[in-house]
Amino acid sequence: MPETVTAAPLPTDDDIGYIHNRTFDEIAVGDTAAIERTLTAEDIQLFAVMSGDVNPQHLDPDFAASTRFHGVIAHGMWGAALISAVLGTRLPGPGTIYLAQTLKFLAPVHIGDTLTIRVTVRSKDEAKKRLVLDCSCTDQTGQCAIQGEAEVLAPMEKIVRTRATLPEVRLTDGNGGVRRLLDYARPLGTIRVAVVHPCDESSLGGAIDAWRAGLIEPVLIGPRARLDAVATAAGIDLSGLAIEDVPHSHAAVQRAVELAVACKVDALMKGSLHTDELMTAVIAADSGLRTKRRISHCYLMQTPAYPRPFIITDAAINITPTLEEKADIVRNAIDLAQVIGVERPRVAILAAVETVNPRMPATLDAAALCKMADRGQIAGAVLDGPLAFDNAVSAAAARIKGIVSPVAGQADVLVVPDLESGNMLAKQLEYLGGAASAGIVIGAKVPIVLTSRADSRESRMASCAVALLLAHRYRTQPL
Structure with missing residues (x-):
């Protein structure tokens, strides 16, 4: 048939x-x-x-x-x-x-x-x-x-097609975390900030935005002609702002440090110059801005996948910190966490694994830092480590591995082994995880807003809000 x-x-x-x-x-x-x-x-x-x-x-x-x-x-x-x-x-x-x-x-x-x-x-x-x-x-x-x-x-x-499957869309509060940070900081009043060589639209615009938001009183330090040209091109009115006319970026850095040492500004803010140029002047032995603390950098971040803001440190200053330097990195991060309202932060000392391995120096440093906290050498926080990243941020991952810890799954601070791992982690969270971020340098006599050329204006404003909080703390509790 x-x-x-x-x-x-x-x-x-x-x-x-x-x-x-x-x-x-x-x-x-x-x-x-x-x-x-x-x-x-x-x-x-x-x-x-x-x-x-x-x-x-x-x-x-x-x-x-x-x-x-x-x-x-x-x-x-x-x-x-x-x-x-x-x-x-x-x-x-x-x-x-x-x-x-x-x-x-x-x-x-x-x-x-x-x-x-x-x-x-x-x-x-x-x-x-x-x-x-x-x-x-x-x-x-x-x-x-x-x-x-x-x-x-x-x-x-005639057209007949399989119906397309649309991607899942998850709405978050976007810059809601940034707005809450600004609202938390603004009632303290503005601080005077030396904006070092803001000779491009993003750095100048970020400083002006923070000024308009009621966070800072900017002192613009750079070649006046270049500042005026950038402002004109961007439609920014510089009327009424303090401007220090200097010939180049080196002179701008020197003048900013002088103002900070003389207590004429409360913070520094990086403009369109290289980080090394600014930080070399700050950390110089005769700069007048050094304290007994090691200077370090903190990213304050918030991502849709984690229920609270958290700090990543150090991802910008200390390349391969020693144990002693890591202790100061932790202390600086604890100060920042307390300033943003976390009374007793939970600090996770990160490594690739959650067990101490003599062949992995990061795990030995983590164990030593926790013992230092037990003995009162690091105060004001609860430390645990070594913790792998998943155990630090996921209670489920910690349970699966049998980790019983007051920090695992709910860390407020993530201390990375070195700058490379920290920088990659922060950038991955920002660009793939949708994290909002603010960057600040702590350990000097004044906070330093250390932004990247790729940072958004929201990130620059958030960083200024963090600097405001720290500057007010330093007035009563200087480092």
Whole structure:
């Protein structure tokens, strides 16, 4: 007997596995298609992220409550985007080319409203293969929120495709941690900051942003002509700001150190010069800024995957610190943790493994640091180590390995073995983990805002907020 071949049935509009269209010839005047969508707060936030429209009417419940809409409403174009979804997936479907759209926004859409988004074919142009469709978005009460018409070029060929699987989108509070840090620091009042050679837009703009945010009173130190040129190009007004006119970056560093030693500024902030140039002057034996502490760098970070801000140290100053230097690195980090409100921070001394191995110096240093804490040589925190990174930040990982520790899984401070591992860890968290960060140098008589040329303005402002907190602490508890 001959083999019988049964054709696969065409998918329907309800088939979640496929997406298909209706060609121009298959469409008749009066044909209609619709989808339903209930508005959530996440929809509004995601649309704001995609569009950049952060109008408080859509995102600030307190502000929105005082408006004539009496609450948060969706962006008008959110509903318009749903009309596009019907045209592109239902009628006509894949292969449709949008030509024109007119819309009238008739009523607000509030969180919890369920919209029926409908398109209906009004006319067909046989010569141009174009359709005009009436479009509407109607809420659950029957009120029309959006009304208009769309003109499209309809597909001529049948298309049936496996429906795409969209990536999972996870919303976080973005720079909410930065805002909370600024709000925590701002009530202390501004500090006077020497901004060293801010001769590019990012460093000058970051200092101006921190000034406008009520964190610092900047003293700009650099060649006046270059500062004016950068400000003009960036549309920044330097009127009323203190400016120290010096010929070059070396002179800017020297003048900044002089101001700090004379207590005429409370902190230093790196501009568009190399870190080595600034730090060499700071750590010089005769700089006047050295203390008994080893100078070290801390990244204050917050990432969506971890429930609290944390510190990574040292990732920028000490390349291969000795045990004695690591002790000061830990002490500096404890000071910073306490300044940001962690009364007794949990400090994880990181290594590749969580057991002491004589062939791995990082594990020996970790064990020694913990013993120093036991004997009171390092105070104000709970230390444990060696801990592998996963054990330091994941309670589940620590349990699996049988680690019983007051630090494992809930570390506030991560002390890395050396600069290379710390720098890579911090950059990975920032660029792959979505971490927000602030960078500060501690151990000198004044805090030093040490930012990278690639840092965002938010990061620069956060670093200034940390410097403000430390500077106020140093006024009563100098190093």
